[in-house]
Amino acid sequence: MLGESIYIRGREAFTGGSPQAVYEELWQRGRKARLRTRAILALAALVLCGMLVNAVFGVVAAVLLASADALVHWRLYNASRVWRRGLRGVERMDRTLRLTLGRRGHRVLHGRVVPGHETADELVVGPGGVWLVHNEAWAPDAEISQHGGRLFIDGRTQSKLVGGLTARAAAAERLVSEKYGAPVTVTPVLAVHGGKLARAPFTADGIVFAPPLRLVRWMRRNPTAEHSAEEVEAIARAAVHSLPIGGRIMTDAPPPPSRVAAEPPADAPLTAGPEPAEVAAGEAGGGDAVTTAA
Template sequence: MFGRSIYVPDNPAWVGGSPQSIHEQLWAQGRRRRLQIRAGMAAAALIIGTWLFSLPWGLLAAIVVAGADTLWRWRERAASSVWRKGLRGERRTARVLRALVEWRGYHVLHGRKIPGRGQVDHLVIGGAGVMLIQNEAVPPEMQMAEYRGKLYIDERPGAKVATELRETAEQAAEMLRERLGREVPVEPVKVVYGGDLQRGLVSAEGVTMLRAHRLPLWLRNRRVRYTPEQVTEIYEAACTLPISRQALFVR
């Protein structure tokens, strides 16, 4: 078909009837309602501030309330931007790792293949261990939480999601063991864009789910288990893992 690129695949998020397309339509339809709510909140702040103090203070209160609501809506919108574009977030995570993690002595490999398990977005190797990181963008309304050690997604058990990620990490650990001749645990991590992630970090069923911006602090708070020499040895072994095509796009 004319007008379509043979190099860039079609993005399902841009097709009419997709969840992203419906979300955009609902967001546009709700614009007037959001403005009415903001105006009502600002008016209430103006009245209360004027009654309690004076007109200038009332005007200041109205501006602050309107600005706070605008900022909150913007943050809400920005949080779902990766999902709305039909992306998974691997490029954003790669930038975070490059800017805030690599200079701390961590080695990062992007886009590696684990035979039988598919593609791995990032392998982070450092003194705190080896972390296998996968990215996922989810709808804004999706809820992810931990309860009594179990993972729940939209109030339903998330055991399948945890098992798939955990098994991929176990397969990566097995490949490193074959190359090094000793056990090297690999910890499964999922970076989530969008959705409602309980307290910004959920750890359940052997899997950690968190926001990209929390990765550096999360890594820094972990205990050191490898010396620099051991880190280099593990990194060199990990470099022999097959490279996927994705590695060309996240650098």
């Protein structure tokens, strides 16, 4: 379509009538009401604090109250940024892992394909274990909770989501263990972007759910194994070879061809070159030189 941005092409979040578009429209409509409420609160603080203390204190209190109200609403709006853009939060989690665990001896692999399953957003290999990280973004008013050990989103179970993530982690665990040559435990976790969490982190269907920073903190405080720095590198290499990018499986490079000529077997017959006289005779007669066995 003429005038359509190539960066948002195909995203349902930017089409009319989508939940994201409706949320954005309602937020813009409520702007005047938010400003009106903020002004009333600031004016009330100015009058009350000015009468009880002095005018300067009243002005300071009004400014602080208005700033706090603006900060609260900005945080609410910013929390839905990933969902409003129609994304799942992969780029945000990549940046979070790079600035946290990536600087503390962990190896982070991005976008690895688990054969027969969906792509693993991030695979984190560290001294405390291996985690397969999945990202999901929900609307700001979506209630995310667990009841009886099962995940519920707005009162509905998420069997497909948790089943796919669990199977993906199990397949990655099997492939990495085979390549590494020893058992490696891969723990599935889910980074929650947006939504309303009753508490975080929490465990449901064997998966830990939490916002990005809290999930990183949980991974550091709840190790599932003990790996040395050498083992971390070896497991990461095994994951690189067994979990390809875009379906391309890495294989070990063949050894380079030897530049030294192979020696003939000890029992192989040796042939001697023609004697100079035989070469001369052959050239004189126009025929081939004859070689004789030693």
